[in-house]
Amino acid sequence: MNARVLVAKPGLDGHDRGAKIVARTLRDAGFEVIYTGIRQEPALIARMAAQEDVDIVGLSILSGAHIALTRSTVAALKEANVGHAKIIVGGTVPEADIAKLKELGAADVFPTGTRMEDLVSRCRALVEERNKPLNERRQGQRRNAAFPGAVRR
Amino acid sequence: MSAGRASAETLLSQAQSGDEAALGRLLSLVEKGGEPAQEISRHCHPKTGGAFTLGVTGAPGAGKSTLTSSLATVLRERGFRLAILAIDPSSPTSGGAILGDRVRMATHAQDDDVFIRSMATRGNLGGLSVATSGAVRVLDAAGFDWIIVETVGVGQVELAISRAADTTLVVLNPGWGDEVQAAKAGLLEIADLFAINKADREGTEQTERELRQMLSLRSSQSDWSPSITCTVATRGESVETLLDNIIEHRQWMEENGELDERRASRAWSELEQLVIARLVREASEMLTPGNHPDLARDLADKSTDPVTAAAALHKSHFPKRTAG
Ligand SMILES: Nc1nc2c(ncn2[C@@H]2O[C@H](COP(=O)(O)OP(=O)(O)OP(=O)(O)O)[C@@H](O)[C@H]2O)c(=O)[nH]1
Ligand SMILES: [Mg+2]
Numbered sequence: 001m002n003a004r005v006l007v008a009k010p011g012l013d014g015h016d017r018g019a020k021i022v023a024r025t026l027r028d029a030g031f032e033v034i035y036t037g038i039r040q041e042p043a044l045i046a047r048m049a050a051q052e053d054v055d056i057v058g059l060s061i062l063s064g065a066h067i068a069l070t071r072s073t074v075a076a077l078k079e080a081n082v083g084h085a086k087i088i089v090g091g092t093v094p095e096a097d098i099a100k101l102k103e104l105g106a107a108d109v110f111p112t113g114t115r116m117e118d119l120v121s122r123c124r125a126l127v128e129e130r131n132k133p134l135n136e137r138r139q140g141q142r143r144n145a146a147f148p149g150a151v152r153r
Numbered sequence: 154m155s156a157g158r159a160s161a162e163t164l165l166s167q168a169q170s171g172d173e174a175a176l177g178r179l180l181s182l183v184e185k186g187g188e189p190a191q192e193i194s195r196h197c198h199p200k201t202g203g204a205f206t207l208g209v210t211g212a213p214g215a216g217k218s219t220l221t222s223s224l225a226t227v228l229r230e231r232g233f234r235l236a237i238l239a240i241d242p243s244s245p246t247s248g249g250a251i252l253g254d255r256v257r258m259a260t261h262a263q264d265d266d267v268f269i270r271s272m273a274t275r276g277n278l279g280g281l282s283v284a285t286s287g288a289v290r291v292l293d294a295a296g297f298d299w300i301i302v303e304t305v306g307v308g309q310v311e312l313a314i315s316r317a318a319d320t321t322l323v324v325l326n327p328g329w330g331d332e333v334q335a336a337k338a339g340l341l342e343i344a345d346l347f348a349i350n351k352a353d354r355e356g357t358e359q360t361e362r363e364l365r366q367m368l369s370l371r372s373s374q375s376d377w378s379p380s381i382t383c384t385v386a387t388r389g390e391s392v393e394t395l396l397d398n399i400i401e402h403r404q405w406m407e408e409n410g411e412l413d414e415r416r417a418s419r420a421w422s423e424l425e426q427l428v429i430a431r432l433v434r435e436a437s438e439m440l441t442p443g444n445h446p447d448l449a450r451d452l453a454d455k456s457t458d459p460v461t462a463a464a465a466l467h468k469s470h471f472p473k474r475t476a477g
Pocket of ligand 2: 217218254
């Protein structure tokens, strides 16, 4: 599978314990996790996502600024031509904000306390979902495609 | 347009004009292998030769990423564009990896002329050296002046990498006779230069002395003797000198034809790896027991023997070759 996930910590809070636990959990589940350190700006997260060609961009946010940071990361990813990467948001997100985050473009939200098994299975589902539409599209385009095999993992 | 369906040519021209998502995509496709990788190789190869590739290897925690980042700073001051390929081992149990080298390279996060890509070793070493050579080829074709490949020197990984680099820098630390022993084991053979990093620590001079002694015992046909630079990567100390030494080695290789020779033999060894990988794949298909029910039965009831059966099987698959 070799799915790739960028784990980033946007915003100003400096705690990355949660992000590191998530990174290790995903590593143990077979993901390639690109760990990027604390206090990243959305534009720089998007740039790393482009360079690393990741399937998922994980934002760990404890500062309470999850709405604004998710909105600007979604925009930055589009700007960097990586609008296809799935965004997941974890951290101190109140139940009431989950729908809003999804509306803004988050593919899934994992508030503090989410079971790690759930995180893993839902990330796997995202990767599968991400591969599927391209595979289907490819069926119709086989003749023109320069790379018959060039679909997402 | 989605990069997933673009041709190698399109992706490469996008990458050359600074689209990092297109370049990221090309690197993933190369890593994955198969037909897309072949197509990419074909388009990139004629455009290579402009970049100089430096391999940086050494024990875990030696300061390779920090030193790579400091070297990048000096290269940028001198006006070069560069790409960094940071390779970390995949977990043998889960196949996953944590790729954290770029945390140490954060000073270049905003610099458009520094491209950083993390890569996991993913399984076998033959595969790793093929994927690394493929990635270096893409970065070269994309127009970078320098490519730095960081890899942790454990076991045979560094050998796989040294196949992809023009010059190999081995990073050691002071205070550890073991380090030099490690160097003796494998790193010594592949080193064109040494850095004794963390030279702000005790024992630097002694390590340097031990290393020099060991190098003097080395029986080498080459008239290049590896330089040793004592660096403090965290403060950028002596990193200019280190880069000058690297460039000196480059010039030496350019002048005596060694660089062309190395590149040619690298291309050949990549070809070898690829052919071997194909043959192994073919052979394992050929050997699927279900494909030869008769032979399996004959072996079991002793109407044939393994040696005869192997020769016959080989002959039936490769009829042009005489049995060996
Ligand atoms: N004192 C001192 N510490 C250093 C120096 N260079 C690097 N370090 C520290 O050594 C630690 C490891 O540095 P890295 O650059 O991550 O080492 P690495 O070899 O890339 O590590 P891996 O990729 O994990 O094998 C970090 O805490 C650095 O800050 C140095 O010159 N002096
Ligand atoms: Mg490192």
